[in-house]
Amino acid sequence: MDYEVRRVEIDGEFKVCPVCGYKDGFHSMFRREGESTKWMFICPNCHSVFDPGFTLEGTPGAQKVSALGKKST
Numbered sequence: 001m002d003y004e005v006r007r008v009e010i011d012g013e014f015k016v017c018p019v020c021g022y023k024d025g026f027h028s029m030f031r032r033e034g035e036s037t038k039w040m041f042i043c044p045n046c047h048s049v050f051d052p053g054f055t056l057e058g059t060p061g062a063q064k065v066s067a068l069g070k071k072s073t
């Protein structure tokens with residue numbers, strides 16, 4: 001993974017990019033780490049990746065996707 005993940009602490013709301021000032025929110029991305037999945041956010045303007053520390057429960061039996069987002073089979 002050739003991008004920097006910036007840790008952020010959400011205080012009030014997380015809508016404006018702290019890097020470039022883009023005002024209209026973020027794309028979502030997810031990264032599996034062991035048994036949990038991290039929920040991170042990408043600025044649509046400057047493509048910075050932000051990690052506010054959210055994790056999601058895995059869903060047993062769900063179909064795995066590769067790092068490129070394509071089916072692994």
Ligand SMILES: [Zn+2]
Pocket residue numbers: 017018019020021022043044045046047048
């Ligand atoms: Zn940005």
